[in-house]
Amino acid sequence: MKSSKTAWGLLAPTLIILGLVGLLPFIYVLYVGFHDWMIFAKVSGLVWAGVDNYRELVFDEDFLAALGRGLRFTIWTVSIQMVLGLLLAHLLMKKFKGRGFFRAIHALPLTVAPLVVGATWRLLTIPGLGPLPFYLNKIGIDYNIGWSAQQAFFTTVLMHIWHWTPFVTLTFLAGLSALPKEPFEGAMVDGANQWQIFRYIFLPMLKPVILIALFLRIMDALRIVDEVWMLTGGGPGTATRYVGIHIWRVVFPMTNYGYGSAMSVLLLYFIIVVCWLLLTVITQAKREAGT
Amino acid sequence: MEAKKTNKKREPGFLRMETNLFDRIFIGVVIFVAIHLLWMRFLESSISLTVASIISLVLIFVIAKWG
Amino acid sequence: MKQSARRKGLKQVFLYIVWIALTLITLFPIYWMFLISARSRVELFSNRNLYQTTIFWENFVRPLFQGxxxxxxxxxxxxxxxxxxxxxxxxxxxxxxxxxxxxxxxxxxxxxxxxxxxxxxxxxxxxxxxxxxxxxxxxxxxxxxxxxxxxxxxxxxxxxxxxxxxxxxxxxxxxxxxxxxxxxxxxxxxxxxxxxxxxxxxxxxxxxxxxxxxxxxxxxxxxxxxxxxxxxxxxxxxxxxxxxxxxxxxxxxxxxxxxxxxxxxxxxxxxxxxxxxxxxxxxx
Missing domain, CATH: 1.10.3720.10 (MetI-like)
Incomplete structure (x- = not known):
């Protein structure tokens, strides 16, 4: 019926641009990843190296450790964000005066640049200037993220929660506002308590939205760079050097572009697999909800 | 309208989900890479990488055909 | 009936407390940044107040117009x-x-x-x-x-x-x-x-x-x-x-x-x- 030529025509500009800045670098990084490219070597240019870069990479403890740290960070932040977001959305759904105002305030951190979030939290936490070490010190806690790896890690987690929980809440609220009201009202009439409403109506009806929020949060947490970089610089030592930071800080000063490319490819591979798995789960859930 | 698609959806194979050819090749490639990486890390000292390639190519074929 | 109305009122109060606490948590880091931006280098480390009466405009003017x-x-x-x-x-x-x-x-x-x-x-x-x-x-x-x-x-x-x-x-x-x-x-x-x-x-x-x-x-x-x-x-x-x-x-x-x-x-x-x-x- 409708010609798909028109559709391709409409898609063409998008595909061209994404091809230029998305696909081309991808192919290029794949290509360079199989080569040695030393910028200061006598032989300038690319030398075929086969899978040597990758062979070296699977034994690169620094890289694997950064990957592990990134995962640990993701698990901590995303699980807390989801729980908090669910609770807040549940609370915010109720009608009360000033709801719009509170929602707007709640949305504020979303619009702040990640780098600026890092900067504000740095201002909160630098010893001698920030209120956090000052007041924690008064109650007897020695707080210094430039020194304690544990504290640095949890400060980054806390910052990320501060920054992104509103996104989860708002996504859930958006999902909720599109849902029919009857099941909730019916349950109220039947005398269901808060927990039952939450468990048997709220959660199942929101399942697709929850999965999508989960998906977006995991992806964003895995690739985090700027916030953490601004807050801790990846330190102390390598305590908060998550995988994105590792690549950014290690690849650029490195003189072997081939090895850096291989590292990028491996991270991409990892992300694509996680992305695909989550999307499959989402489409499956949607299909179940749809039929 | 479904029938017009060339990447025909079909009965799920042993992967137990609806997939088209692209999906299955994609899964195959993902497994191909995973096998190679793990092989290089744990097995290459005793068994050559070529064996991994052969195994994973067979796997891609199997998944694309019956997955 | 009266009791349930009171419970409802309590719930409202609870809601407001939660939201006001959240608002404070959300705004504080940004507010703190504003405080820092309004203080000169010397004041930064001496003034620990959580409020500010003067604004040190130099912080804004110098980087924007001279830098x-x-x-x-x-x-x-x-x-x-x-x-x-x-x-x-x-x-x-x-x-x-x-x-x-x-x-x-x-x-x-x-x-x-x-x-x-x-x-x-x-x-x-x-x-x-x-x-x-x-x-x-x-x-x-x-x-x-x-x-x-x-x-x-x-x-x-x-x-x-x-x-x-x-x-x-x-x-x-x-x-x-x-x-x-x-x-x-x-x-x-x-x-x-x-x-x-x-x-x-x-x-x-x-x-x-x-x-x-x-x-x-x-x-x-x-x-x-x-x-x-x-x-x-x-x-x-x-x-x-x-x-x-x-x-x-x-x-x-x-x-x-x-x-x-x-x-x-x-x-x-x-x-x-x-x-x-x-x-x-x-x-x-």
Missing amino acids: VYGQYVVNSLIVATGNTLLVVVLAVLAAYALSRYRVKGGQNIFFWTITNRMAPPAAFMLPLFLLYSRVLRIGDLQLYDTHIGLILVYCVFNLPFAIWLLKGIIDGIPTSLDDAARVDGASTVGIIRRIIVPLAAPGIAITALLAWIFAWNEFLFATTLTSVKARTITTGLVEFVTVVGTNWGEMAAMAIISLLPALLFLVLVQRYIIAGLTFGAVRE
């Missing part, structure tokens, strides 16, 4: 606005195509565009840097350190996002309207311009807003793909942190400046934010 940060702000404005215009136009067309036509492998295209959004910028930086500075160049013409280079590269994360949001919105517009217009002899572009765009206007507005903010806030690409001419305000913030010591006051001041447009937009469209964020997850 390079004025130029950085202009660069950020050019790049964010250019990128938003490009992204919105392309995304409306693409979302319309994906929503109304059965494109061969449409699902796979959709997945691929989303992968672009999800891809860690860190993984793309090296190839983009190499492409921009070494491979894609004609003589002295190169994309490295230009506004247009950044505008293009921001499409990587903004375009998929915009398509995703807009597809959900266009899916919600009944096809019968298109068909009616087509019978009247309207072209596809005509349909998009006269039916889709007006009906999807709130959605398009929120998409544009979010795209603009994402572009304005971006840091990693900006810092690796520019050096002097096209540097943006976020990259400028990092330049404050130097080995010889950081000028916290000026950094906080510039951070406040970088917050302003986002705040303004948030106030303008806060009522649409929730409607715009459904990601097509819920069918209405």
